[in-house]
Amino acid sequence: DQQVKQNSPSLSVQEGRISILNCDYTNSMFDYFLWYKKYPAEGPTFLISISSIKDKNEDGRFTVFLNKSAKHLSLHIVPSQPGDSAVYFCAGQKTSYDKVIFGPGTSLSVIP
Amino acid sequence: DSGVTQTPKHLITATGQRVTLRCSPRSGDLSVYWYQQSLDQGLQFLIQYYNGEERAKGNILERFSAQQFPDLHSELNLSSLELGDSALYFCASSAMGLQETQYFGPGTRLLVL
Numbered sequence: 001d002q003q004v005k006q007n008s009p010s011l012s013v014q015e016g017r018i019s020i021l022n023c024d025y026t027n028s029m030f031d032y033f034l035w036y037k038k039y040p041a042e043g044p045t046f047l048i049s050i051s052s053i054k055d056k057n058e059d060g061r062f063t064v065f066l067n068k069s070a071k072h073l074s075l076h077i078v079p080s081q082p083g084d085s086a087v088y089f090c091a092g093q094k095t096s097y098d099k100v101i102f103g104p105g106t107s108l109s110v111i112p
Numbered sequence: 113d114s115g116v117t118q119t120p121k122h123l124i125t126a127t128g129q130r131v132t133l134r135c136s137p138r139s140g141d142l143s144v145y146w147y148q149q150s151l152d153q154g155l156q157f158l159i160q161y162y163n164g165e166e167r168a169k170g171n172i173l174e175r176f177s178a179q180q181f182p183d184l185h186s187e188l189n190l191s192s193l194e195l196g197d198s199a200l201y202f203c204a205s206s207a208m209g210l211q212e213t214q215y216f217g218p219g220t221r222l223l224v225l
Contacts, residue, residue: 004154041218043217045114045216046214046215089155099168100157102157
């Protein structure tokens with residue numbers, strides 16, 4: 001049972017444009033969501049998180065939006081840069097003290 | 113560089129064998145986590161240790177076991193290996209527990225032939 005879904009395995013965007021990565025979850029107990037970024041031959045690195053009491057969290061070019069009623073979150077990257085090309089994992093936690101459940105990832109390619 | 117080291121980087125072995133993956137956490141981190149990433153799968157949480165004690169368990173098979181030593185490094189032991197165990201195995205660490213950002217190592221790629 002996949003509790004965190006990322007239905008787009010890959011996404012291609014022109015440099016300077018907006019990248020939107022989507023994530024859906026089934027576990028209504030999730031209270032905390034995270035995005036991790038992974039380059040080839042490296043481990044994932046934490047990017048941004050959001051608590052369920054918020055609907056938006058922004059950090060520089062990265063913004064995460066949460067729609068609890070739709071059990072959907074999205075990561076917006078504006079403007080997209082070639083260095084953003086990586087695999088992005090969405091993840092959820094029941095509480096910030098619970099194990100992290102990761103989605104399968106979306107591979108983003110930013111074309112110069 | 114996350115500060116988390118994993119050895120070996122690559123491992124090729126045969127079915128039925130046993131292997132040990134090693135992880136050294138970031139300096140000062142007490143928690144170590146193990147994850148498995150199979151083809152087209154997300155990161156599957158296996159197990160967490162905190163200061164030498166098992167703290168949380170995920171979908172870890174009985175053929176797999178882990179431990180954290182007094183110097184805080186951790187080992188993941190995989191035995192009676194099957195073809196389906198071929199995957200990337202990541203170790204992560206954090207200062208205290210699950211509520212914190214986890215820092216991942218570069219992973220060990222295991223291929224079972």
